[in-house]
Amino acid sequence: MEKLEKIMQDTAKHFLQEQKVDLIIGYKQGTIPLRTTPCFVTKPEDISQLVWNVCCDHDLTNFLLQPEYKDKKVGIIVKGCDARALVVCMAEGQIERKMVTIIGMPCPGMIDRKRIESELEPKEILVAEITEDQIHLKGKDFEQTLQKDDYIQASCKSCRYNNPPVCDVLIGGQPIELSFNDDLDEKLAELEAKSPDERWTYFTTLLSDCIRCYACRNACPLCYCKECFVDQTQPQWVGKTTNISDIMFYHMIRAFHVAGRCVECGACTRACPMNIDLRLITRKLQNIVKDRYGFEAGLDPNVPPPMGTHTMEDPQEFITEPE
Amino acid sequence: MKEKILPKEQLPQILKTLLESYKVFAPIKKNGFYVFGEIETPDEIALNYLNSKIPPKEIFYPRTEVLFTFTKSPQGIDIQEAINPSESRVIFGIRPCDAKSFTLLDKFFSYGKFKDPYYQTRRENTLLIGLACVNPRSTCFCTSINGSPFGEEGLDILFVDLGDKYFVKSLNLKGDELLDQLPGLTPASEKDRFNMTELLKKVLASMTPEIPIENINTKLEQLFDEEVFWDQFSQKCIGCASCTFLCPTCTCFDVVDEETSSSGKRIRLWDTCQFPLFTLHGSGHNPRPTKRQRLRQRVMHKFSYYPKTLDEIGCVGCGRCIIVCPVNQDIREVFKALQET
Numbered sequence: 001m002e003k004l005e006k007i008m009q010d011t012a013k014h015f016l017q018e019q020k021v022d023l024i025i026g027y028k029q030g031t032i033p034l035r036t037t038p039c040f041v042t043k044p045e046d047i048s049q050l051v052w053n054v055c056c057d058h059d060l061t062n063f064l065l066q067p068e069y070k071d072k073k074v075g076i077i078v079k080g081c082d083a084r085a086l087v088v089c090m091a092e093g094q095i096e097r098k099m100v101t102i103i104g105m106p107c108p109g110m111i112d113r114k115r116i117e118s119e120l121e122p123k124e125i126l127v128a129e130i131t132e133d134q135i136h137l138k139g140k141d142f143e144q145t146l147q148k149d150d151y152i153q154a155s156c157k158s159c160r161y162n163n164p165p166v167c168d169v170l171i172g173g174q175p176i177e178l179s180f181n182d183d184l185d186e187k188l189a190e191l192e193a194k195s196p197d198e199r200w201t202y203f204t205t206l207l208s209d210c211i212r213c214y215a216c217r218n219a220c221p222l223c224y225c226k227e228c229f230v231d232q233t234q235p236q237w238v239g240k241t242t243n244i245s246d247i248m249f250y251h252m253i254r255a256f257h258v259a260g261r262c263v264e265c266g267a268c269t270r271a272c273p274m275n276i277d278l279r280l281i282t283r284k285l286q287n288i289v290k291d292r293y294g295f296e297a298g299l300d301p302n303v304p305p306p307m308g309t310h311t312m313e314d315p316q317e318f319i320t321e322p323e
Numbered sequence: 324m325k326e327k328i329l330p331k332e333q334l335p336q337i338l339k340t341l342l343e344s345y346k347v348f349a350p351i352k353k354n355g356f357y358v359f360g361e362i363e364t365p366d367e368i369a370l371n372y373l374n375s376k377i378p379p380k381e382i383f384y385p386r387t388e389v390l391f392t393f394t395k396s397p398q399g400i401d402i403q404e405a406i407n408p409s410e411s412r413v414i415f416g417i418r419p420c421d422a423k424s425f426t427l428l429d430k431f432f433s434y435g436k437f438k439d440p441y442y443q444t445r446r447e448n449t450l451l452i453g454l455a456c457v458n459p460r461s462t463c464f465c466t467s468i469n470g471s472p473f474g475e476e477g478l479d480i481l482f483v484d485l486g487d488k489y490f491v492k493s494l495n496l497k498g499d500e501l502l503d504q505l506p507g508l509t510p511a512s513e514k515d516r517f518n519m520t521e522l523l524k525k526v527l528a529s530m531t532p533e534i535p536i537e538n539i540n541t542k543l544e545q546l547f548d549e550e551v552f553w554d555q556f557s558q559k560c561i562g563c564a565s566c567t568f569l570c571p572t573c574t575c576f577d578v579v580d581e582e583t584s585s586s587g588k589r590i591r592l593w594d595t596c597q598f599p600l601f602t603l604h605g606s607g608h609n610p611r612p613t614k615r616q617r618l619r620q621r622v623m624h625k626f627s628y629y630p631k632t633l634d635e636i637g638c639v640g641c642g643r644c645i646i647v648c649p650v651n652q653d654i655r656e657v658f659k660a661l662q663e664t
Contacts, residue, residue, distance in 0.1 A: 030651040031653040032645070038559040039559070040559075124458070124461060126461055211377075212564075213568045213595075217563075219563065239579075240577065240592055241386075241581075243387060273565045273569055274354070
């Protein structure tokens with residue numbers, strides 16, 4: 001990955017020097033181990049800040065939609081999932097293709113620092129070194145080596161497009177093939193086999209810890225509404241408390257809003273301070289859209305999203321003839 | 324002030340005794356992280372923790388609470404206040420930073436003419452038994468904010484882990500009285516006291532160096548309008564409320580009514596200065612329309628407005644906001660940048 005990091009820096013620098021872009025949105029080293037943080041580089045001489053490693057898990061597409069970048073030519077570092085989110089934004093008319101230079105990274109899967117930290121507590125990681133297949137951790141009174149593949153983020157294990165389907169340049173030129181064991185579809189099948197009551201219990205238990213901080217919404221590259229339905233006050237659509245009915249209302253409506261759009265990047269789950277895993281819900285919705293409309297989000301900026309368009313071939317058995 | 328020793332194997336007995344007369348809240352592990360929850364048996368407790376993910380403030384100041392209910396009757400509107408005298412409670416194993424946060428919350432909820440009865444009622448009947456930090460995180464900065472990993476502020480009793488035993492110290496009359504009721508305690512010796520002091524030295528030496536934050540409030544005031552200064556931090560903020568909702572000293576709330584045609588309730592719930600809706604006026608004007616202003620507010624409130632109004636910094640240095648931020652916004656970077664300006 002170090003080799004790719006260097007190529008990425010050179011490419012980004014070139015784009016800045018040639019004034020093809022006004023700024024590069026990428027990742028730099030974070031302030032605590034196993035973390036990177038978004039960074040915004042405008043000067044070619046600052047390019048060495050940019051890093052590329054298995055901790056680059058933020059979805060940077062999020063930033064492109066902010067008003068300050070509206071008229072700027074932006075170069076953005078993207079993984080497969082981020083590129084797909086970008087494509088959805090383009091298909092939905094939020095981002096102009098010509099304003100963005102997409103620097104694609106073949107993604108080997110990001111590591112799950114939250115799980116590592118949680119398993120280690122009360123030990124705290126002070127230094128982390130990551131090699132091709134291992135994670136070496138050091139703390140006050142311990143040293144430990146983990147196998148990287150055992151700590152890949154769940155959303156990366158179930159990823160179907162780790163290489164950006166659309167980009168201006170693929171760093172390194174070589175797509176990476178992933179082969180992780182993933183049990184998301186198995187878990188989904190288990191959930192589907194349950195009775196409605198049991199499924200309801202699953203949803204309410206899963207979401208009962210939600211504190212309504214909206215980190216899931218704000219981290220989501222596709223939750224870009226200028227005014228979210230939960231923030232509308234005239235009228236107020238949804239109760240604001242942490243009563244389970246209010247929580248369910250928020251999460252269910254948000255799930256509907258990302259149906260056929262979600263690229264399963266896992267940003268929501270990663271951002272959640274309460275470790276709520278929304279992936280079974282999002283996977284189910286994407287499966288429905290795939291089954292019914294043969295559509296997967298984020299692959300082609302010229303194809304409008306199925307929920308935002310209509311064709312005569314759309315399945316419509318729910319429309320019944322009046323008797 | 325009494326100083327005692329408790330062999331570790333006696334701790335379950337202490338908890339059992341407490342459980343006989345008090346509702347006991349203590350750190351427990353849930354969904355892969357630690358929170359303060361009510362325990363019913365001593366074995367539920369998980370003391371081998373760094374700090375809880377959610378601060379214990381919600382024991383006194385819940386995320387959602389009913390303030391009063393109202394019903395319409397032919398005689399008018401009948402209002403029932405929802406203040407219930409709380410049972411006697413103990414919070415066991417709380418970290419000194421979080422105990423200190425309660426002293427700030429106490430000030431906030433009794434500021435000016437009005438005392439907040441909802442908070443006060445829960446707070447009054449609660450004893451705080453702290454557990455000193457012998458293993459502070461690298462993100463902890465309590466010592467920069469006049470705190471200490473062995474800090475006593477806000478606590479009634481402090482436990483210090485000396486390996487095979489606890490050094491137990493009562494810090495006020497309430498603490499003294501409680502210690503008298505607890506079994507298995509023996510008087511602390513001079514050597515125990517020495518060991519505790521040595522341990523504190525060792526812990527302090529292991530901590531991330533102090534960040535100089537003197538004159539921080541005047542510096543911040545001068546920088547209020549410096550857009551470039553604030554943009555370097557707010558640029559990457561995604562505007563969620565993790566930092567404020569998981570902050571032990573954040574107290575902002577919203578009040579909403581939930582009603583039907585004949586009855587309803589008024590509810591208080593956590594709110595946050597990080598949401599645009601927090602300051603949106605009825606007219607549609609928003610005095611803090613961008614995340615730059617909202618991030619600035621979070622910093623100014625804790626490090627400038629708090630010192631001005633309450634003569635204390637509104638932060639206890641627990642570092643939760645650093646750990647929990649989805650984009651690794653680190654408040655210490657703000658302090659560093661302040662030093663450089």
